[in-house]
Amino acid sequence: MNTLKVAGITVNIESGDKAFFSKRYEKYYCEHDEKTDMTIKTIVTGHIPEPCGECLLQIKRTCVVRLSDGRLCRYVKSPAGSVPFAICFNEDYSDSVIEIARDCPIEDLTATDIEYMFTGFLFANRLTYLKGTILHGSAIAYHDKGIVFSAPSGTGKSTHTGLWKGKYGDDVTIINDDKPAIRFEDDTAYIYGTPWSGKTALNINTRAALSAIVFLERSKENRIEQLGVSEGVLHCIRQLPNPFYDKKIGSMSIDFIRRLYEGNVPMYRLYCNKSEEAVDTVYDEIIRGGAL
Amino acid sequence: MKIKDDFVKIRIADECFVVPVGEQAVDFYGIITLNGTAEFMWDCLAEDKTREELITAMLQEYDIDRATAETDIDEFIGVLIKNNLLDKG
Numbered sequence: 079m080n081t082l083k084v085a086g087i088t089v090n091i092e093s094g095d096k097a098f099f100s101k102r103y104e105k106y107y108c109e110h111d112e113k114t115d116m117t118i119k120t121i122v123t124g125h126i127p128e129p130c131g132e133c134l135l136q137i138k139r140t141c142v143v144r145l146s147d148g149r150l151c152r153y154v155k156s157p158a159g160s161v162p163f164a165i166c167f168n169e170d171y172s173d174s175v176i177e178i179a180r181d182c183p184i185e186d187l188t189a190t191d192i193e194y195m196f197t198g199f200l201f202a203n204r205l206t207y208l209k210g211t212i213l214h215g216s217a218i219a220y221h222d223k224g225i226v227f228s229a230p231s232g233t234g235k236s237t238h239t240g241l242w243k244g245k246y247g248d249d250v251t252i253i254n255d256d257k258p259a260i261r262f263e264d265d266t267a268y269i270y271g272t273p274w275s276g277k278t279a280l281n282i283n284t285r286a287a288l289s290a291i292v293f294l295e296r297s298k299e300n301r302i303e304q305l306g307v308s309e310g311v312l313h314c315i316r317q318l319p320n321p322f323y324d325k326k327i328g329s330m331s332i333d334f335i336r337r338l339y340e341g342n343v344p345m346y347r348l349y350c351n352k353s354e355e356a357v358d359t360v361y362d363e364i365i366r367g368g369a370l
Numbered sequence: 371m372k373i374k375d376d377f378v379k380i381r382i383a384d385e386c387f388v389v390p391v392g393e394q395a396v397d398f399y400g401i402i403t404l405n406g407t408a409e410f411m412w413d414c415l416a417e418d419k420t421r422e423e424l425i426t427a428m429l430q431e432y433d434i435d436r437a438t439a440e441t442d443i444d445e446f447i448g449v450l451i452k453n454n455l456l457d458k459g
Contacts, residue, residue: 135393307385312401320395328391329378339382 079119082106085259085270085285087115087205091197094120094178095190102194102273105283116204120176120193126161129153135323142323149173152323154184163192171204198257198274202319206327210261211334213291214317217258217269218242219251220365224269224286226258227348228317229294234352236278238294241357255280260288260334267341290344290364293317297349300359310345311335372418372457373450379404379412388412398453407432411446415456421447 082089082103088111093099129151131143142152145166153164162184167174176196178189187195202212215228216235220242227235235255242250256276258269267288275281293305293313305313314335320328338345346364350356376394380387386409390398404412407428414427421443428439450456 137393137396307382308387308401308403311380311382311387311389315389315395315401316399320391322393322396325376325378325392328389328395332378332380332389332391336380336382 079117081108081110081114082273083108083111084201084272084283085205085210085261087201087208087210088113089201090114090117092119094122094176094193098190099193102279105271105281106273115208116172116174116201118174118176118197118200120178120197122178122180122189122193124180126153126164126177126179128155128159128161129164129166137322140323150323156184163196165196165200167200167203170207171200172207174200176200194274198272199319199321201272201274202257203321203324203327205259205261206319206330206334209330209334210259211318211331212257212259212272212274213314214257215291216255217253217271219253219269219284219286220246221249222286223289223365224253225289225360225364226260226269226291227294228291228313230316233294233296234350235294236276236280237352238350238356241352241354245354245357251282251284251286252280253282253284253286262337262341265341267338267343288343290346291338292346292348292360292364295347295349296351298351299349300351300353300356301349302346302359302363305345305347307339309347310339313345313347314338371415371420371447371450373412373415373455374457375416377402377455379409402453407442408446411443415450 079090079092084106129143131145134142139154145151149166149168151164151166153161163178165176178192213226215226216239217226218239227238229235239252253269253271254275255278257272257274259272268285269288270285271281271283318331320331376392377388378391386404388402424443425439
């Protein structure tokens, strides 16, 4: 069992694919702490028996049951009846076990992919309980000012922050390319790096004050506008944790949006293409314009 | 009738919204904006109420006549039904 410190959260973690995750987690290892915020244990096994318990809900092939010890278990059942993975967790996600069948026959995902995906989800849920969040997006710091560029997968978040890095070099740090954490300290929101950064390993263990959230939308032309409250709420909730199996997490995410507004974090929509002009459009509005 | 409990009300800067959570977030891809009267009716329907009980509550809260209350309520209930927001249980 190793100990990580991610966004100030102490995570005791036992990995299944130790070679892969020792590299992924290396920037976040810390000394074992008496105080542990969450524990995640991954077991890669030959066969997973179908979990027994009270069925709480089922959507397509995903089932959620309450086990006899009170924990919840989310698992997938393949058409052939086997269980490729099962995730058991207590109500506040402080203690979780991920079981993965070694020859995991689920789409094109490997056991390591499953472990990476669900350790990230479990961390996001636990962080939400601890009054933080994970915002799906690519986060940068321009000097000490943080901006998260958020959008549905495939829109071009990484491409856009790559353009910032290309233009401003060492003045820009990519904090996390897919799942940055956000937490408040006093009344200030901060972006934190996490080891879960999507397809790339672009993340660092640092933080920056969150100065703006920018939602990207592909367009031929580059244009930016500040969002009104209703559009900001709508865009945010689509990119914050709101799992189908736990409405409490969704409620907490909604409360986090309220805190972002109370903390005066401005939200924008950027219509953008893949040119450097898209970066200039944001720079002119948010940085030169004085929002930062 | 009662509104599904998979919606959370949030108030920001004098604006009121309802956001889907849990299973509802899978099917209902948006948020609902409520004005003052709609918010009142929404809050009333957080618990099981008949149309008549809702009318009584409206008449106690607002200085309106019964016909206006009925029109507002029927319109509101129509929106709830159209968007599948009422608990079938």
